[in-house]
Amino acid sequence: SAVISQKPSRDICQRGTSLTIQCQVDSQVTMMFWYRQQPGQSLTLIATANQGSEATYESGFVIDKFPISRPNLTFSTLTVSNMSPEDSSIYLCSTDQGGQTQYFGPGTRLLVL
């Protein structure tokens, strides 16, 4: 299974600022995914990131708020822009190996004051 790391593991940010979350995979993968988990809730997919193409966003999520980069097959970033307290969540990246199984990173815990 893929080993996935995320940076930062947690952060406390002021409203109106932006935070970029990094996701690193120990092997080359085609698909990378970004999820959000709001407090006490289940996971919701934000977007799918393929290397070399624009990310595909789910309903309710827009590129201006959550820009994503995918510069190569082992790395992706998610930026949470112009943050408000409602953006306080755990943000998780995952990868899909061979279309069979998704593996998740440890998550980034974000608190916006």
Place this chain on the structure above:
Amino acid sequence: DAKTTQPPSMDCAEGRAANLPCNHSTISGNEYVYWYRQIHSQGPQYIIHGLKNNETNEMASLIITEDRKSSTLILPHATLRDTAVYYCIVRLQGAQKLVFGQGTRLTINP
């Protein structure tokens, strides 16, 4: 993706088998049943998946009914570290996303 129904919470005694049910009555023939768990504030952990046949690995067993409308995840000898939220998800092979429901919060009691 088909919708799944799970009990919101369950308790199990340490050392006993934990049996977690999942209903997926609208599952289609080419959809797999996946189980993940999320220990408090960590990323979800893959447990097991199956299509028709029962599956077993080092973590758990997955029992799928013959009509595929329901399944049961079995943790044979539950420990305190198995306390987590368990998610049952149905997914097309090769489909891009996982759709998480609310899962079952399993508490293992000493």
